Amino acid sequence: MRHSLAVAFALVAVAVLTAQAPMDQKLQTNLKHLFPTATSFTLKGGDPPHFKAMSGQTLLGLAFWTTELQPLERAYDGPIKILVGMDTKGILTGIVVVEHHEPYGNFSVDTAGFAAQFRGKNIRDAFKVGMDVDAISRATISVTSASRSIRNSARMAARQLLTAPTQ
Numbered sequence: 001m002r003h004s005l006a007v008a009f010a011l012v013a014v015a016v017l018t019a020q021a022p023m024d025q026k027l028q029t030n031l032k033h034l035f036p037t038a039t040s041f042t043l044k045g046g047d048p049p050h051f052k053a054m055s056g057q058t059l060l061g062l063a064f065w066t067t068e069l070q071p072l073e074r075a076y077d078g079p080i081k082i083l084v085g086m087d088t089k090g091i092l093t094g095i096v097v098v099e100h101h102e103p104y105g106n107f108s109v110d111t112a113g114f115a116a117q118f119r120g121k122n123i124r125d126a127f128k129v130g131m132d133v134d135a136i137s138r139a140t141i142s143v144t145s146a147s148r149s150i151r152n153s154a155r156m157a158a159r160q161l162l163t164a165p166t167q
Contacts, residue, residue, distance in 0.1 A: 023041065030098070031051060031083070034093050035060050035063070038054060038055055039054060039055050040054045041053055048064060051064070053085070059088060060087065061087040061093055062085070062161060065082070065084075066146075066150060067080075067081045069153035070148075070153045070156075075146060076141040076142045077101040082095050083096040083098055084157075086123065086157060088162060090122060090123040091120060092121045093119065094115065095150060100146075108136045108143055109146045123154045129143050129147055
């Protein structure tokens with residue numbers, strides 16, 4: 001009896017520790033922004049941690065947080081939390097800047113223009129500010145850091161989660 005209680009307690013403890021809270025509405029909205037045709041999204045899981053965007057049983061792509069895949073990347077005043085969407089071929093479906101701190105106002109990575117330039121970008125692109133990423137005056141450090149974290153996290157996710165194309 002004692003053994004079965006211990007086993008039952010251990011199973012409940014594991015279930016509680018591994019359970020995820022349901023996806024909040026803001027996250028769902030951000031994921032839908034990255035994958036407008038998706039019919040569902042999985043809870044975050046895997047290594048590296050990611051969400052799957054699905055259309056029925058078909059995988060449309062992945063979404064992931066730059067701060068989880070590139071936790072040491074810092075902008076001018078700390079990390080920039082960006083949700084990145086990527087299709088199954090390594091093309092970015094977009095980004096959503098969720099959190100960042102600028103000491104002189106919000107004029108850099110939180111603008112619609114900054115996010116728009118990443119839609120359709122291939123993870124094999126350079127992601128170099130002034131070349132294929134627009135520079136923003138007075139925000140060079142933040143823009144460079146954000147671009148680098150998007151590039152590096154997307155490449156990491158692709159290496160570990162996507163199948164290499166056959167040619």
